[in-house]
Structures are given as structure tokens and as C-alpha cells.
Amino acid sequence: MSCKILLVEDDKEIAQLTQMYLEAEGYQVTAIGDGSEALPMIQNMKPDLVILDLMLPGKSGIDICRDAREFYSGMIIILTAAEDEMSEVSLLKLGADDYLMKPVRGHILVARIEALQRRYQHQSAIDKHxxxxxxxxxxxxxxxxxxxxxxxxxxxxxxxxxxxxxxxxxxxxxxxxxxxxxxxxxxxxxxxxxxxxxxxxxxxxxxxxxxxxxxxxxxxxxxxxxxxxxxx
The missing domain is CATH 1.10.10.10 (Winged helix-like DNA-binding domain superfamily/Winged helix DNA-binding domain)
Incomplete structure (x- = not known):
């Protein structure tokens, strides 16, 4: 299943490795590192999925996720460090579809993306009828x-x-x-x-x-x- 992904991650090494892994799996990935660029990119790019780090310069992942849900109905996966004081319930209430703890293993990330795609496609079929x-x-x-x-x-x-x-x-x-x-x-x-x-x-x-x-x-x-x- 094709998927256009916007990756918002300020750690250049993590961003590069994640982008390389996902592109090797056939995904189209655009990576940015400044949180202040995220909302305009989501509006212009219209990605199928946003992979969003919580701790970002410019604008936090928390604010991006909440504000994006005002206009964006696609998938959002949050990347969170163990020390981030955000519970699963809080992340879901913000509008995230799923979250992963760092360090993220590539095959786990792909499995989560595939699961979300199945769910969204199922829901789209229901919404039509x-x-x-x-x-x-x-x-x-x-x-x-x-x-x-x-x-x-x-x-x-x-x-x-x-x-x-x-x-x-x-x-x-x-x-x-x-x-x-x-x-x-x-x-x-x-x-x-x-x-x-x-x-x-x-x-x-x-x-x-x-x-x-x-x-x-x-x-x-x-x-x-x-x-x-x-x-x-």
C-alpha cells in the first residue's frame, strides 16, 4: 500500500535512518526538523501519515498534533522518549492514532503503519456507505x-x-x-x-x-x- 509520509524529527541521525528505512520499504518520505514548519507542510503536502516527535524546536509535537487536527484527518504517529511525561490517554486525546517509544525499531514502525493503513481503509469504506x-x-x-x-x-x-x-x-x-x-x-x-x-x-x-x-x-x-x- 502506497503512503506519503511527513517525518518531523529534529535529531538528524534518527531522521535520516528512519527515512532511509521507510523509503527502502517503498514509502515516499519528506523529513523536516523544525516544528514551526510542520503545520504549513501538512497543509501543502497533504501527507497520508505524519510521524511526529514530541520534543521539537520552534513548535512542540503536542501543539502540532492538536492544531493539525483542526484541518488534517490523516494518520498521526507520535514518537516519544521514555522521559516524556505524556500518557497514552493524553496522546490519543490530542489526536494521535498511535505512538512509539524511542529508540524506534524499523520493522515495528512499518508494522504499525501497515496496521493504521488497514484501519483507515476499512473506515473509509464504511464512511462511503x-x-x-x-x-x-x-x-x-x-x-x-x-x-x-x-x-x-x-x-x-x-x-x-x-x-x-x-x-x-x-x-x-x-x-x-x-x-x-x-x-x-x-x-x-x-x-x-x-x-x-x-x-x-x-x-x-x-x-x-x-x-x-x-x-x-x-x-x-x-x-x-x-x-x-x-x-x-
């Missing part, structure tokens, strides 16, 4: 990216919405952890990765807070998750 899904009182509008329970909106993150949507679409059947991982903001699947479990746990809490009592998200050991109705 629009669909409604319902189960146990929950109604999902995939066109508007909204979820309701008894006509009341559910306050979900993008990842939680995507997981709930696939569970509602396949209600009563088991959805694999791998499938959920690939939907949830490009998480790279790994049998020992607990990121998806944390997201499902967060979704369960949101449903409890919204007083959704008609269903349960069951964990099926060594398989995945299943949306089932509760007996009244």
Missing part, C-alpha cells in the same frame, strides 16, 4: 462514529468505539484479541501485550458508568472477547 448496528440496546452509527444506549450517547474514546463497534457487529460470537488489536489504533498484535485488555477494561467501565446493564463483555480465555446479553 454508512451503517447502523445494534445489539442489546446499543446502537452504533459507523457513519457518524457515534454510539448510543437507550438513545443516550456514550462518551467513548476512538479506540473504545472501534472495539465496541466490532463487538456489536459480531454480538454473540467471539472476536479474537488480534482482531481487536488491529482495530484499536494500530496496536501491534502480541499474545503477551496487555494494551488491548486495558482498552477493553476501560470500555467496560464506561458502559457501567452509562448504566448499561443489558450486556456484558466476556473474556474468552486464550481466544478473545464476546458481547452477550444479560438475563433480566
Amino acid at each position: 454508512g451503517s447502523l448496528y445494534d445489539a442489546f440496546g446499543i446502537v452504533i452509527n459507523s457513519d457518524r462514529q457515534t454510539a448510543y444506549y437507550q438513545q443516550k450517547p456514550l462518551n467513548l474514546t476512538n479506540s473504545e468505539f472501534e472495539i465496541l463497534q466490532v463487538l456489536v457487529e459480531h454480538s454473540g460470537t467471539t472476536v479474537s484479541r488480534e482482531h481487536c488489536c488491529r482495530l484499536a489504533r494500530g496496536i501491534e498484535y502480541c499474545s503477551t501485550n496487555r494494551s488491548i485488555d486495558m482498552r477493553v477494561s476501560g470500555l467496560r467501565k464506561k458502559l457501567i458508568q452509562a448504566e448499561v446493564h443489558s450486556l456484558t463483555i466476556k473474556t474468552i480465555r486464550n481466544q478473545g472477547y464476546r458481547l452477550v446479553g444479560n438475563q433480566s
Whole structure:
């Protein structure tokens, strides 16, 4: 899958190595090192993906990500150092689709990009047609990216919405952890990765807070998750 990438990284060595690796994989990459140049470049270049370092001269990656989301609907991956005081939740709320800790391994970065491309292509196909899904009182509008329970909106993150949507679409059947991982903001699947479990746990809490009592998200050991109705 072709992909036009804007890489915003002020460390010249990291930028050069990352650009070389991605171009060897067939991606078209433009690299810049000054954060103040990022927003004009995004507007003019219209990249499919922005790979964005958090700590940048001129304008921080935090501000770039937030401001870009005012006009940019493409993919954003954040590169963050271990000492950066930004949680996963904070990064996602800023508008990032995924994030990676430095030092970034090339094959992991490519796997994340491919996962994001699949998710965006899937979402684009849905957006063209629009669909409604319902189960146990929950109604999902995939066109508007909204979820309701008894006509009341559910306050979900993008990842939680995507997981709930696939569970509602396949209600009563088991959805694999791998499938959920690939939907949830490009998480790279790994049998020992607990990121998806944390997201499902967060979704369960949101449903409890919204007083959704008609269903349960069951964990099926060594398989995945299943949306089932509760007996009244």
C-alpha cells in the first residue's frame, strides 16, 4: 500500500535512518526538523501519515498534533522518549492514532503503519456507505462514529468505539484479541501485550458508568472477547 509520509524529527541521525528505512520499504518520505514548519507542510503536502516527535524546536509535537487536527484527518504517529511525561490517554486525546517509544525499531514502525493503513481503509469504506448496528440496546452509527444506549450517547474514546463497534457487529460470537488489536489504533498484535485488555477494561467501565446493564463483555480465555446479553 502506497503512503506519503511527513517525518518531523529534529535529531538528524534518527531522521535520516528512519527515512532511509521507510523509503527502502517503498514509502515516499519528506523529513523536516523544525516544528514551526510542520503545520504549513501538512497543509501543502497533504501527507497520508505524519510521524511526529514530541520534543521539537520552534513548535512542540503536542501543539502540532492538536492544531493539525483542526484541518488534517490523516494518520498521526507520535514518537516519544521514555522521559516524556505524556500518557497514552493524553496522546490519543490530542489526536494521535498511535505512538512509539524511542529508540524506534524499523520493522515495528512499518508494522504499525501497515496496521493504521488497514484501519483507515476499512473506515473509509464504511464512511462511503454508512451503517447502523445494534445489539442489546446499543446502537452504533459507523457513519457518524457515534454510539448510543437507550438513545443516550456514550462518551467513548476512538479506540473504545472501534472495539465496541466490532463487538456489536459480531454480538454473540467471539472476536479474537488480534482482531481487536488491529482495530484499536494500530496496536501491534502480541499474545503477551496487555494494551488491548486495558482498552477493553476501560470500555467496560464506561458502559457501567452509562448504566448499561443489558450486556456484558466476556473474556474468552486464550481466544478473545464476546458481547452477550444479560438475563433480566
